Amino acid sequence: MPPNASPGLWTLAWRRLKRDRVGMISLAVVVAYLCMVFLAFGGWIAKDWTREVGVNYAPPVFLPDDQDPTAVALVKPVAQPDQVDLYGLQDPLARQLAQIRAHDPVGAQQPIVARRLTLPLGGDKWGHDVLTKVIKGSETSILVGLVAAILATALGTLMGALAGYFGRWVDDSFNWLYGVFTAIPYLLLIFAIAAVLQQKGVSTIILILGLTGWTGVFRLVRAEYLKHKSREYVLAAGAMGASHARRMFIHILPNTSHVILVQLSQNVVGFIKSEVILSFLGFGVPVDVVSWGSMLNEAQNELILGKWWQLAAAGTAMAILVTAFSLLTDALRDALDPKLKY
Amino acid sequence: MINHMGRLLFILLLAVPLTGVAAAPEKVLHLALSAAETGFDPVMTSDLNTASIEQQLFESLLTYDYLARPAKLVPRLAADMPTVTDHGRTWVFRLKHGVYFAPDPVFKGAKREVVAQDVIYTLMRFMDPKNRSPYKFLVEGKIIGLDELAAAARRSGHFDYDAKIPGLEALDRYTLRVRLKTTDYNFAHAMAQPMYGIVAREVIEAYAGDTASHPVGTGPYHLVRWVRSSRMVLERNPYFRHETWNFDPGNDPDSQHIAALMRGKTIPQIDRIDIQVIEEPQSAWLSFGKGELDMVGLAGQFAPLALQGDHLRSKYAARGIRLDRISDPSIAYYFINQQDPVLGGMSPEKIALRRAIFMAQNDEEMIRVIHKGQAVRNAYPIPAGVAGADPDYRSVLDYNPELANRLLDQTGYARGPDGYRRMPDGSPLAVRYTSSLSSQDRELDEMMKKALDRLSIRFESEKLKFPDMLRAERQCRVQIRLSAWIADYPDGDNFMQLWYGPHTHENNASCYQDPQWDRLYERTLTLPDSPQRNVLYHQLARMLELKGVTKVSTTHIRNVLSQPWVLGFKAHPILPSVWAYLDIDTARAPRE
Numbered sequence: 055m056p057p058n059a060s061p062g063l064w065t066l067a068w069r070r071l072k073r074d075r076v077g078m079i080s081l082a083v084v085v086a087y088l089c090m091v092f093l094a095f096g097g098w099i100a101k102d103w104t105r106e107v108g109v110n111y112a113p114p115v116f117l118p119d120d121q122d123p124t125a126v127a128l129v130k131p132v133a134q135p136d137q138v139d140l141y142g143l144q145d146p147l148a149r150q151l152a153q154i155r156a157h158d159p160v161g162a163q164q165p166i167v168a169r170r171l172t173l174p175l176g177g178d179k180w181g182h183d184v185l186t187k188v189i190k191g192s193e194t195s196i197l198v199g200l201v202a203a204i205l206a207t208a209l210g211t212l213m214g215a216l217a218g219y220f221g222r223w224v225d226d227s228f229n230w231l232y233g234v235f236t237a238i239p240y241l242l243l244i245f246a247i248a249a250v251l252q253q254k255g256v257s258t259i260i261l262i263l264g265l266t267g268w269t270g271v272f273r274l275v276r277a278e279y280l281k282h283k284s285r286e287y288v289l290a291a292g293a294m295g296a297s298h299a300r301r302m303f304i305h306i307l308p309n310t311s312h313v314i315l316v317q318l319s320q321n322v323v324g325f326i327k328s329e330v331i332l333s334f335l336g337f338g339v340p341v342d343v344v345s346w347g348s349m350l351n352e353a354q355n356e357l358i359l360g361k362w363w364q365l366a367a368a369g370t371a372m373a374i375l376v377t378a379f380s381l382l383t384d385a386l387r388d389a390l391d392p393k394l395k396y
Numbered sequence: 397m398i399n400h401m402g403r404l405l406f407i408l409l410l411a412v413p414l415t416g417v418a419a420a421p422e423k424v425l426h427l428a429l430s431a432a433e434t435g436f437d438p439v440m441t442s443d444l445n446t447a448s449i450e451q452q453l454f455e456s457l458l459t460y461d462y463l464a465r466p467a468k469l470v471p472r473l474a475a476d477m478p479t480v481t482d483h484g485r486t487w488v489f490r491l492k493h494g495v496y497f498a499p500d501p502v503f504k505g506a507k508r509e510v511v512a513q514d515v516i517y518t519l520m521r522f523m524d525p526k527n528r529s530p531y532k533f534l535v536e537g538k539i540i541g542l543d544e545l546a547a548a549a550r551r552s553g554h555f556d557y558d559a560k561i562p563g564l565e566a567l568d569r570y571t572l573r574v575r576l577k578t579t580d581y582n583f584a585h586a587m588a589q590p591m592y593g594i595v596a597r598e599v600i601e602a603y604a605g606d607t608a609s610h611p612v613g614t615g616p617y618h619l620v621r622w623v624r625s626s627r628m629v630l631e632r633n634p635y636f637r638h639e640t641w642n643f644d645p646g647n648d649p650d651s652q653h654i655a656a657l658m659r660g661k662t663i664p665q666i667d668r669i670d671i672q673v674i675e676e677p678q679s680a681w682l683s684f685g686k687g688e689l690d691m692v693g694l695a696g697q698f699a700p701l702a703l704q705g706d707h708l709r710s711k712y713a714a715r716g717i718r719l720d721r722i723s724d725p726s727i728a729y730y731f732i733n734q735q736d737p738v739l740g741g742m743s744p745e746k747i748a749l750r751r752a753i754f755m756a757q758n759d760e761e762m763i764r765v766i767h768k769g770q771a772v773r774n775a776y777p778i779p780a781g782v783a784g785a786d787p788d789y790r791s792v793l794d795y796n797p798e799l800a801n802r803l804l805d806q807t808g809y810a811r812g813p814d815g816y817r818r819m820p821d822g823s824p825l826a827v828r829y830t831s832s833l834s835s836q837d838r839e840l841d842e843m844m845k846k847a848l849d850r851l852s853i854r855f856e857s858e859k860l861k862f863p864d865m866l867r868a869e870r871q872c873r874v875q876i877r878l879s880a881w882i883a884d885y886p887d888g889d890n891f892m893q894l895w896y897g898p899h900t901h902e903n904n905a906s907c908y909q910d911p912q913w914d915r916l917y918e919r920t921l922t923l924p925d926s927p928q929r930n931v932l933y934h935q936l937a938r939m940l941e942l943k944g945v946t947k948v949s950t951t952h953i954r955n956v957l958s959q960p961w962v963l964g965f966k967a968h969p970i971l972p973s974v975w976a977y978l979d980i981d982t983a984r985a986p987r988e
Contacts, residue, residue, distance in 0.1 A: 104849075110765055138790045141935045145792075145942050146747050147803070154802045179765050180842070341841040341857055351835065355697045358678065 070389040077385025083378035091196045100189040108170045111361050112177030176363030184367045187344050194345035198259050198329045203321035205264030210271025211314055218279025219302050235269050248337045255340055263325045271317045278310040312390030319383040323376050346372050423666045423980040426690045428674040432625035435608025438591045439521045442530035447590045448973035454593020454613030457489050458584055460970050462977050463643040463651045466781050467886045467970045469584050484579040491570040496635040498618035502602045510614055512566035517597045524555040534586035539563035540575045581924045585885030590972055616664040616976040630669040639663040658964040665979040687986050690962050694955035699768045716960025720967040725781045725883035729948045731906035735872045745807040745820050750944030752800035754793040756847040759949050766839045774951040777891045777937050781969045783925040784888025784933050793947045797850040816854045826854040828875045832862045840878055872907040886970055888933055908945045961985040
């Protein structure tokens with residue numbers, strides 16, 4: 055690059071961000087979490103979270119042993135069906151059972167897998183390792199947060215751009231929609247949409263959050279477009295024959311990108327929390343998926359019994375990520391603010 | 397509130413000059429209901445919480461003895477046990493004399509005695525189509541002439557309560573003769589249900605449309621304050637007849653202790669019962685801990701806090717808190733819809749699939765992890781404490797994943813490339829488990845998912861709200877579910893009818909229709925509780941297992957905690973409430 059060329063918006067922003075120590079640390083934390091999600095998603099780590107490696111409610115290794123003897127798994131001898139009185143009835147599967155027995159007598163004892171009495175961060179009620187669950191749960195929670203935030207931001211940006219740029223009845227109708235969505239309390243709206251969709255699953259949660267979360271982005275982007283559409287560069291583009299779409303998305307959009315980016319990261323934080331709330335209330339992920347929210351939901355009953363480790367693990371993991379993401383958002387806002395010139 | 401304080405002051409003013417000492421403190425029992433009441437017209441009641449209050453407000457002809465185990469029928473409004481003739485088809489009830497309804501403005505200050513005509517009116521109300529009674533099945537199709545009356549009412553829109561029918565006759569002022577269409581030895585149990593408490597026709601007619609908020613019965617208590625879904629206050633019924641506490645404790649040391657404390661006391665001893673609705677078990681538990689509630693039913697998830705094994709933890713026992721632990725007359729059972737296109741059918745491979753699914757269910761783990769030990773393995777459809785129960789029954793469907801897998805291998809359910817099993821014809825196989833949205837049901841989903849994973853069968857979950865789930869079940873749309881049934885009356889028939897073919901679309905959720913089974917079941921109906929009937933019951937139960945219709949899994953344990961000042965309490969398996977038989981030691985109870 056020639057020495058007299060002025061640095062671009064992004065270079066400046068990156069320079070400002072680099073100078074922000076808190077911002078850089080947050081960035082590192084967020085990147086570390088994203089790596090973890092990537093590894094979990096690819097199946098390289100925490101793949102076998104459903105394995106029951108510990109005893110029920112195995113305490114964390116650092117806790118003194120206070121295991122309730124009733125919690126240890128008991129192995130009982132299995133009744134053999136041929137020892138049971140059939141009260142004179144004919145077993146419709148008599149032939150099959152006889153064949154099985156003739157082939158290989160049932161009852162060769164399965165090796166009993168020894169379960170660990172303690173686990174690094176403790177175990178849940180089935181003896182799943184809480185550490186693996188937190189890692190696998192981060193995958194669900196962060197994916198939901200990211201994808202839903204991207205969906206919400208895209209929706210909000212598109213609607214905001216249309217409303218702000220075209221004004222008049224287009225603006226009025228989008229404002230009306232915005233009014234309807236914001237008039238309903240947020241959680242109530244989420245539940246209403248959850249009730250309409252009538253399905254559980256990760257994609258449902260993403261849809262719910264995406265469809266309800268666009269309002270904040272819409273408001274800010276609309277305001278930006280209102281401001282920019284009468285600026286000289288847009289009028290110049292219009293005079294050169296640029297289409298509406300080109301003016302909206304090629305000329306104006308980059309100048310509002312700092313707003314959108316900050317909104318996106320704020321939404322990620324908000325949606326990770328919302329996923330947790332939804333799962334906590336039972337609207338969340340299905341039974342074979344783990345997320346931080348479903349872990350906190352399970353912790354409701356565990357806490358009363360003094361089994362706090364699942365709550366602590368999921369809560370801490372979420373608190374660290376949310377804090378780091380929020381601080382990063384803050385740093386980004388500072389870095390991308392075009393009024394700060396140095 | 398003002399009313400209440402004014403009354404108390406009045407009592408004090410009267411008492412002090414007369415006796416020279418302070419009046420005996422009022423005995424108040426503080427209780428909590430786990431769910432809101434539904435209104436106090438017995439004919440419309442179907443939930444346990446409301447029934448527990450109605451048990452105190454109204455009286456049925458018969459009831460169950462407080463201390464006798466297994467539960468034994470005794471007279472309540474009847475003077476003695478009914479005379480049964482004609483092979484259980486003719487029942488003659490004689491009423492106690494001098495039983496009066498609680499005071500109500502409808503009676504214009506007069507005392508209103510209960511007569512045989514009131515019983516007839518009460519029974520007729522169950523068949524009035526307007527009342528839509530959930531408990532009409534106890535009389536429907538049984539009493540001669542009553543169903544015809546109901547049919548006429550459906551046509552005309554008006555139920556003729558003045559009609560004379562041959563099935564219900566008042567022989568004199570205090571004698572009632574009931575004539576049944578067929579032999580029914582369980583009719584006495586129907587007459588002991590709290591919903592069959594006797595009401596007065598003029599009260600029901602005077603409050604037509606709002607009978608649920610004007611309960612007027614003959615019970616030991618009457619309702620003096622009602623804040624809907626929040627608070628109910630019962631006070632002793634001033635017209636309640638003189639009855640003394642005189643129950644036979646038998647050989648049970650606990651019962652003997654109770655009898656020693658209570659014998660000879662007038663019923664009821666407690667002046668006022670203050671009932672709050674506390675839905676959250678945690679709140680009820682904490683209130684009990686602070687002494688604000690006198691008794692509490694221990695929710696399963698708190699059991700490890702209060703109990704060590706079968707006993708109360710020492711920190712509670714040291715406070716004098718007492719634990720009453722009984723096995724509920726209930727069963728939790730898995731059923732599979734026999735009309736389901738995937739799982740239904742009587743070919744060997746379908747039977748093998750169903751039995752494999754049942755055999756993959758680890759009941760011991762469910763008891764330990766989900767119920768925290770507050771349930772027991774029970775494989776027989778009739779639970780302990782109910783006539784016909786068999787604690788030694790051995791199931792062929794006990795947990796045995798190895799055999800279950802072998803059975804599936806043997807019958808052609810090969811594993812596909814994804815590791816999951818296919819149908820013998822190669823089409824995909826998935827099992828859809830239906831449950832409600834509660835957090836406990838999520839744990840049951842996990843259990844089922846684990847069970848199906850053991851068999852390499854794909855798991856699908858269907859989440860429905862409880863009423864929707866029942867509807868789906870009645871329409872035979874549920875594939876597999878863990879259901880529960882608690883005894884209405886302590887007879888095995890109340891459980892065995894759950895698989896009777898003609899009860900499909902009602903209680904027969906497995907939609908099982910098997911002529912062989914139905915014929916056998918119909919034979920049990922003609923028999924009283926007897927060894928002959930038990931032989932048939934064993935065959936019925938075994939057939940349900942062999943054909944892969946159902947697997948009875950567990951029976952719950954009920955834990956009731958009571959404060960040290962509550963005297964005379966013993967948990968009853970059938971009676972929804974026993975408050976009239978209790979007393980309070982005012983010296984130990986905390987002052988208001």
